[in-house]
Amino acid sequence: MAESSGCGCCCKCCLRLIISIGVLSLIVWLTLRADTPKCSIQYFYLPALNKTLNTPKNNTLLFELRLQNTNKDKGVYYDALNLTFYDNPNRSLSHIIGTYTIPAFYQGHQKKAKRRESVKVNNTLVLGSGLTNGPPVFRVDLATAVRFKNIFWKWKSKRHKLVVAANVEVNEQGVKVNKKGIKLKSGAPENGYCDRAQVGVLLGLMVLVLLNFR
Secondary structure, eight states: OHHHHHHHHHHHHHHHHHHHHHHHHHHHHHHHOBOOOEEEEEEEEOGGGOTTTTOTTOOEEEEEEEEEOOOSSEEEEEOOEEEEEESOSSTTTOOEEEEEEEOOEEEOTTOEEEEEEEEEOOHHHHHHHTTSSSSOEEEEEEEEEEEEEETTTOOBOOOEEEEEEEEEEBOTTSBBSOSSOEEEBOSSOOOOBOOHHHHHHHHHHHHHHHHHTO
């Protein structure tokens, strides 16, 4: 009987340990997991295509990029953001009309950042896009890398690549047709990031602590 009782007590301890590790694992995963920043084009204007102004020699592109960090407890360190503008949404047929780089910066948790910039573009390609059937459609590619900083633990994650793109249709005034912001999307599923190495270390420490308190 004593032996049976001891075995039952051991099973209960093991069960409690497993449940505790499971709960802690969930807490750690939720703490370290980070959502991908949301990127969108809020403003896009090519004066050369504005038929009202009739300024075909104007080789300027004006745009506004919005970056939104939706994480409640994580800041975001952006590497330099490299923007590439194309004259066609079809990658096999497109040509680069201009490039622009936004310097690296830090964004706090649940913060939004806007960058309104101008870039010189290849006017020949821009005007050529306006000769096609239907409204001209351009493509914007954004490539960077991000690191996340937990505001409680002060840890920085490893770098995660962020490569997104969007098509932008413009009207006869050279302004984007969509009045709302156009989200830049990735071809990969947006499941967020989580550093497995940090999770492994934390879980290992937690298991040792739980074992010592048995």
